[in-house]
Amino acid sequence: MVAVFGTTISPYLFFWQSAEEVEDETLAGSGSLLDHPADAPAELSRIGFDTYIGMAFSNLIAFFIILTTAVTLNKAGITNIATSADAAQALRPIAGEFAFLLFSLGIIGTGLLALPVLAGSAAYAIGELRGWRIGLEQKPEDAKAFYGVIALAFALGLLMLFLPIDPIKALFWSAVLNGVIAVPLMIATMIVVSNRKHLGPFVAPLGLKIMGWLATAVMAAATVAMFAL
Numbered sequence: 001m002v003a004v005f006g007t008t009i010s011p012y013l014f015f016w017q018s019a020e021e022v023e024d025e026t027l028a029g030s031g032s033l034l035d036h037p038a039d040a041p042a043e044l045s046r047i048g049f050d051t052y053i054g055m056a057f058s059n060l061i062a063f064f065i066i067l068t069t070a071v072t073l074n075k076a077g078i079t080n081i082a083t084s085a086d087a088a089q090a091l092r093p094i095a096g097e098f099a100f101l102l103f104s105l106g107i108i109g110t111g112l113l114a115l116p117v118l119a120g121s122a123a124y125a126i127g128e129l130r131g132w133r134i135g136l137e138q139k140p141e142d143a144k145a146f147y148g149v150i151a152l153a154f155a156l157g158l159l160m161l162f163l164p165i166d167p168i169k170a171l172f173w174s175a176v177l178n179g180v181i182a183v184p185l186m187i188a189t190m191i192v193v194s195n196r197k198h199l200g201p202f203v204a205p206l207g208l209k210i211m212g213w214l215a216t217a218v219m220a221a222a223t224v225a226m227f228a229l
Contacts, residue, residue, distance in 0.1 A: 002226050003172055005219055006179030008062065012121035014185050019124040021047060023135050034200055044202075081168050119153035180223050186216040 025032070025043075033040045073081065078090045088103035120136065127134035127146045134146045160170070190212045193204040204212065 002179035002222050003175035004179075005222055006175040006177065006182060008059065009182050009186070009215070009219065010178045011181045011185050012118055012125075012178075014189065015125045015128070016117055016121040017051075019121075019128075019134070023137055026135075027137060033202060037201065040202065082166050083168065087168075115154065115157065119150045119157075122153050123147070123149040176226075179219065183216065183220045183223055186212070186219060190216055 033043060073079070073087070073090050076090065076093070081087045081090065088100045091099040091103065123146050124134055126132075126149050127143075130145070132145045133143045135143065138146065140147045160167070190209070193199065193212070194209060196203050
C-alpha cells in the first residue's frame with residue numbers, strides 16, 4: 001500500500017511541478033503573483049486545471065496497469081517477476097511473438113518520459129537547496145552545476161544496469177521509499193500553503209486544506225502501519 005501511495009504522490013513531483021510553474025512565470029515575465037495579484041485568478045485556474053487533468057490521467061493509467069496485471073500475470077499464477085524479460089515472457093500466451101516488441105516499446109517509452117523528469121527533479125531539489133542558478137531554460141554554460149546533477153543522475157541510472165540488482169524489486173522498494181519520504185514533505189507543504197504571512201491571500205482554501213491534511217494523515221498511517229507490522 002505504501003508503494004502504491006509512493007508512486008501516486010511521489011516526492012519528486014513536489015519539486016518538478018513547482019519549479020516548472022516558476023519557470024513558466026519567469027519566461028512569461030509575469031513574476032510573482034504576490035506582486036501581480038490581478039493575474040492570480042487566471043494563473044491559479046490554469047494550474048488547477050492542469051493538475052486535475054494530470055491527476056485524472058495518471059490515476060486512470062495506474063488503475064488499468066493494476067487491472068491488466070491482475071487479469072494476466074496474477075490470474076496465470078505468475079507473481080514473481082524479476083526482470084522485464086520475465087514480464088514479457090509471461091505475456092507471450094496472450095500477445096504471442098509481439099509480447100517482447102510491445103513490452104520493449106512500453107519500457108523505452110516509459111524511460112524516455114521518466115528519466116528527464118526524475119533527473120530534472122533531483123537537479124531542481126539540490127539546486128534550490130544550494131542556491132544554484134537552475135532551470136531548463138538556462139544554457140548549460142550558465143548553470144553548470146544544475147546540468148551536472150542531471151548528467152550524474154543519468155549516469156547513475158545507467159550504472160544500475162551493470163549492478164547485480166533485481167530491477168523490479170528496486171522499482172518496488174524505491175516506491176516504498178517514496179511513500180515514506182512523502183509524509184514529511186506533505187506536512188511541510190500543508191504548513192506552507194496555510195501560512196498567510198508568506199502567501200498572503202493565496203493560502204489554500206478550506207476544502208483543499210482538509211483534503212491535503214486527510215491525504216497526509218492517510219500516508220502517515222500507512223507508513224506507521226508498515227513499520228509496526
